[in-house]
Structure formats: C-alpha cells, structure tokens
Amino acid sequence: MAIIFDEILTKGVRSGQVPAREDKARTWYRDTAKTYRRVNENQLMRGDKDRLTARPLIGQMYLFNYDAKHKAKLPYFDRFPLVFPFKKVKGGFLGINLHYLPLQLRAQLMDALYDTATNSRYDESTRLRISYDILNQASRFRYFKPCIKHYLTPQLRSRFLYIYPSEWDIALFLPLERFQGASKSTVFADSRRAI
Secondary structure, eight states: OTHHHHHHHHHHHHTTOOTTTSHHHHHHHHHHHHTOOOOOHHHHHHHOGGGEESSOOTTOEEEOOBOOTTTTTSSOEESSOEEEEEEEETTEEEEEEGGGSOHHHHHHHHHHHHTTBSOSSOSTTOOBOOOHHHHHHOGGGGGGGGGEEEEEGGGBOSOEEEEOGGGHHHHHHSSOOOEESSOHHHHHHHHHHHO
C-alpha cells in the first residue's frame, strides 16, 4: 500500500512536479493527497517491508501504530501518528505529530520546517534539524505547540514506517489521523486554541 505514495509521485513527476523543491510542487502534491478520502493504515503498514524500522531517527518522518498508556485519562490521542522525532528521552522519544493540526496549519508548519532541512536533495540523506529550543525561538514555527507528544516505546504497536522526504507533502495531507476519544474537528479546535 506504500503504492499510494508511488502512485502520487509518479503522477507528479509526469506532470513536471519535483517533490518538495518548489512551492508550486508542494501545493500540487498536497492537493492531490487531499483528494483521497480514506487510506487503510493496516495495508499501508504491510505494503513495503523495506521501509519498516524498529528505531526512528531524529529529524525523519514516520508513521506507526500507537496505544497511549494513559488513554483512559486523556481527552484523546492519535492511534496512527505522523511524526518527526526530535529528541530521545527515557523510555521513548519526543516528536512533532502533524496530525494535530488542520491541513492549512500543517502546511504552514511544514513550510517553515523545510527551512531546517539538512540539504535540498530531499532524498534518504535529508533530515530536519529541530529541537524544542529551535521551535520555540522562531515565530514561523508557532504552530508546533499542540503537536509535541511524548511517545513511550512499550506503547508502540508496530514498527515505524519511514516516509521518504520526497513524500513528506503527500503524507502531510493523506487522511491518516486516527483520533481516539474525540472527533478531528474537536482536536483541531483545541489545537487552534493552544496556538
């Protein structure tokens, strides 16, 4: 099912859109991904075994299945996070889960995050150079606060599906958020208030 990424990338490249490099191309990939109404996360996770890893690397994008430890006390959580890990912590890691933002704010945050990329190749060598301090010091990152989440290793329910940098804009707009405990509109409203 990682074919969904290949399918969109192929269409884009055929129409002259080089992923992640220009605003026009980013918009094209995001708009195309937005046309998908539902994506089966189980099929996606079973699709390309070469993408699966047991350990995420800082500054790269991943999808994974997660079951929050304190879900009975939480108002909601995302069962299928889209995350850029940015700090290893005892028992897990901190990451930016982009699903907590409505699409327009996701795009604005991602556009700002592109400025922290280690290179402009947008291949397997590309990572984001982010930390809480970097995010907190620049107004262009202001949308990050509701996205910071602490993920505990024992609560992982799958391996990590690596998202290639050329696919970041696709993953950003695919309907992959799986909120438990509240609707997407409630989560987005809370995020707007937090910002």
